[in-house]
Amino acid sequence: MNRAPVLPLLALATALAAAAPALADDAATVQITLKDHKFDPAESTVPAGKPIVIQLANQDATPAEFESKELRVEKVVAGGGAITVKVRALKPGRYRFFDDYHEATTEGFLVAQ
Amino acid sequence: MLGALIIVFREVIEAGIIVGIVLAVTKGVPGSRLMAGLGVLAGIVGAGLVAGFAGALAESLNGVGQELFNASILSLAVCMLAWHNIWMASHGRQLAGDARKLGQEVRTGARSLAALAIVVAVAVMREGSEVALFLYGLVAAGGTSSDDLLLGSALGLAAGVFVSAVTYFGLVTISARRLFAVTTALITFLAAGLGAQAANFFQQAGVAPFLSDTAWDTSAYLSDTSLFGRVLHTLVGYSDQPSVLQVVVYVVILAAIFTLTWAFAPRGGAPSGQAPAAQNG
Numbered sequence: 127m128n129r130a131p132v133l134p135l136l137a138l139a140t141a142l143a144a145a146a147p148a149l150a151d152d153a154a155t156v157q158i159t160l161k162d163h164k165f166d167p168a169e170s171t172v173p174a175g176k177p178i179v180i181q182l183a184n185q186d187a188t189p190a191e192f193e194s195k196e197l198r199v200e201k202v203v204a205g206g207g208a209i210t211v212k213v214r215a216l217k218p219g220r221y222r223f224f225d226d227y228h229e230a231t232t233e234g235f236l237v238a239q
Numbered sequence: 240m241l242g243a244l245i246i247v248f249r250e251v252i253e254a255g256i257i258v259g260i261v262l263a264v265t266k267g268v269p270g271s272r273l274m275a276g277l278g279v280l281a282g283i284v285g286a287g288l289v290a291g292f293a294g295a296l297a298e299s300l301n302g303v304g305q306e307l308f309n310a311s312i313l314s315l316a317v318c319m320l321a322w323h324n325i326w327m328a329s330h331g332r333q334l335a336g337d338a339r340k341l342g343q344e345v346r347t348g349a350r351s352l353a354a355l356a357i358v359v360a361v362a363v364m365r366e367g368s369e370v371a372l373f374l375y376g377l378v379a380a381g382g383t384s385s386d387d388l389l390l391g392s393a394l395g396l397a398a399g400v401f402v403s404a405v406t407y408f409g410l411v412t413i414s415a416r417r418l419f420a421v422t423t424a425l426i427t428f429l430a431a432g433l434g435a436q437a438a439n440f441f442q443q444a445g446v447a448p449f450l451s452d453t454a455w456d457t458s459a460y461l462s463d464t465s466l467f468g469r470v471l472h473t474l475v476g477y478s479d480q481p482s483v484l485q486v487v488v489y490v491v492i493l494a495a496i497f498t499l500t501w502a503f504a505p506r507g508g509a510p511s512g513q514a515p516a517a518q519n520g
Contacts, residue, residue, distance in 0.1 A: 177448070188376035189293060191369065195458065195480055198451075199443055201305055202372060204294035205379065210302040212443060214451035214482075227246060227373050 153177040153212070158234065160203070161185040163225065165234030174238040178213040190232070194223035197236065243391030244398070246373055249464070250366045251399025253473045254282070257362040259406025260429065261355045264323075264422045266411055271352055278356035282363025289364060290371035303444035309365065310440035313433050316361040319354040320430035321496045324423055326351050329503040370396070423500060425474070431493040432476020438488040439481075450484035 154176050159166045163186065172178050182192055184203045192211060193200045203209045216238035225232035258279065265271035289296065289308075297305045370392070377388045413421055441447040458479040463472045471477035476489055 177445075188379050189290075189372040190376075191372070195464075198439055198453075198480065198482060200439075201297065201443070202293050202369070203297065204372075205376070207294040207297065209297045209305075212303070212445040214442070214448070226369075227376055230242070 153179045155179045155181060156236070157181045157183070159183050159185060160190055160225070160232075163190075163228050163232045165223075165232065167234070169235045169237060171237045171239060172216070174218040175215050177215050178236070180211040180213060180236075181208065182211060183208045189227075191226035192223060193226040194221060196221040197223060199223070200226075240387045240391035240394075243373075243377065243388040244395040247370055247392040247395025248398045249395075249469060250370045250373070251396055252402050252466075252469055254362040254366040255399040255401075255403035256406050256470065256473045257429065258359055259403040260410065260422065260425055261359050262403075262407045263410035263418065264426065265352060265355060266418075268352065274352040274356040275359055278359030279363050281356075282360040283367055285360060285364035286367025286371050289368035290375065293368070293372060303446075306440045306444035307446075310437045310444065312361045312365065313437035313440065316358045317430045317434045317437065317492065319357045320426050320433070321492075321499070323351050323354045323358075324426050324430075324496055324500045325503050326354075327419075327423065328500045329505070427493060427496045427500070428475045429473070430496055431489045432473065434492040435476050435478065435481065435485040435489040438485045442482060442484060447484060450487060451482050454481050454483045454486045456480050 154173050156170045156172055156178060158170065158180060160182060180192075182203055184190055184205060184207050187205045189202060189205050189207075191200065191202050192209065197213050197216075199211055199213060201209055201211055213236075216236070218239050219237075221236045221238065223234055223236065258275065261278075262271075262275055265275065293305075295304075296308060300307055374389070374392055377392070410418065410422065410425075438447065442451055456479065461471075461477075461479060462468050463477055463479045468477060468479065478485065481489075
C-alpha cells in the first residue's frame with residue numbers, strides 16, 4: 127500500500143509535462159549567459175503581466191544554481207549546460223536572481239515594466 | 240572557508256532536521272535504525288546520481304524535468320508522511336509509547352518504517368545533490384583555496400549532523416506518551432511544508448499556472464534563508480514569499496492529514512488507554 131502512490135504520481139508528472147509547452151506560447155523570452163560567475167546581461171527588461179521564459183546558458187565549467195526568492199525559482203544548471211526557467215507573469219518591479227553557490231558575487235535582475 | 244561552511248550547512252540542515260525527527264519517531268522500534276541508515280544511504284546514492292545527471296535531468300520532459308522530478312519526489316514524501324501518520328493512528332499507537340508491546344505489530348510496523356525511510360532518502364537526496372554539485376564546483380575550479388573550501392564544507396556537513404542530533408535528543412527527552420502527540424503534529428506540519436514546496440515546483444514547471452501571485456512578503460521581518468527562518472521552513476514550512484497556491488496546498492494538506500489521523504484513531508476501547516488528546520498535538 128505504501129508504494130502505491132508512486133506510479134500515479136509519475137503518470138501525473140508525465141501528463142503535466144506534455145501539457146506544459148502549450149502554456150508557454152505567449153511568454154516573453156529572455157536570454158542570459160553565465161560566464162566567470164557573472165550574469166550577462168546583469169539586468170534585463172521584460173514586459174509586465176506576461177509569463178517569462180529565461181534561457182540561461184552556463185559557460186562556466188562549474189555548476190550553478192539559478193535562484194530567486196522574488197521570482198520563486200530554484201534550478202540547477204550543470205557546468206557548460208543550459209536551462210529554461212519559467213517565470214509567472216510579473217507585476218512591474220525589479221526582481222533579483224542569483225547563483226545560490228556564489229550568492230554574494232553572482233547576481234542579476236529582471237526589471238518588469 | 241566560512242562561505243563554504245554556510246552554504247553546505249544551509250543545505251544539510253533541512254535533511255538533518257528530517258532525519259532527526261524520523262529517528263525520534265521510530266525510537267525503540269526494532270529495525271528502525273537499519274531502515275533510517277538505508278534511507279540515508281539511498282539518499283546519498285540518489286544525490287550523486289541527480290548531481291551527475293543534472294544536465295540531462297534539466298533538459299528532459301521539455302526542459303522541465305528537474306522541476307517535475309523535485310515536485311514528484313516531494314509529493315511522494317508527503318504521501319509517505321501522511322500514510323505513516325494515519326497508519327500510526329489506526330494501528331501503531333503503542334509503537335511510540337512502549338516498544339515491548341509490539342508483538343505481532345512488528346511485521347506491519349516495518350511497512351511504516353519503509354515509508355519513513357523513503358522520506359529520509361528524499362530529504363537526503365534533494366539537499367545532498369545540491370551539496371554534491373557545490374563540492375564538484377569547488378573541486379573543478381581547483382586553485383589553492385579549494386582545500387580551505389573543502390574543509391569549510393566538511394565543517395558545514397558536521398554542523399548539519401549536529402542539528403540532526405539536537406533535533407533527535409530534543410525530541411526524545413519528551414516523555415514517551417507526549418512524544419507520540421508531538422511527532423504526529425510535527426510530521427503533519429512537515430508534510431504540509433513539503434507539499435507547499437512541491438506546489439512551487441509544479442508552478443515553476445508551468446503546469447500549475449494559477450494562484451501564482453505572492454500571498455505575503457515577510458522577508459524583511461524573517462527571511463527564510465536566515466538560520467531561524469530555515470529551521471522554521473523545514474519544521475512548519477515557513478516561506479517569506481509564498482504563492483497563493485502554496486498557501487492553499489499547505490492548508491489543505493494540513494487539514495486533510497489532521498482530519499484523517501483523527502478519523503482513523505481508535506476511540507473508547509483503546510487497549511493502551513492513552514488520552515485522545517494525543518491526536519491534536
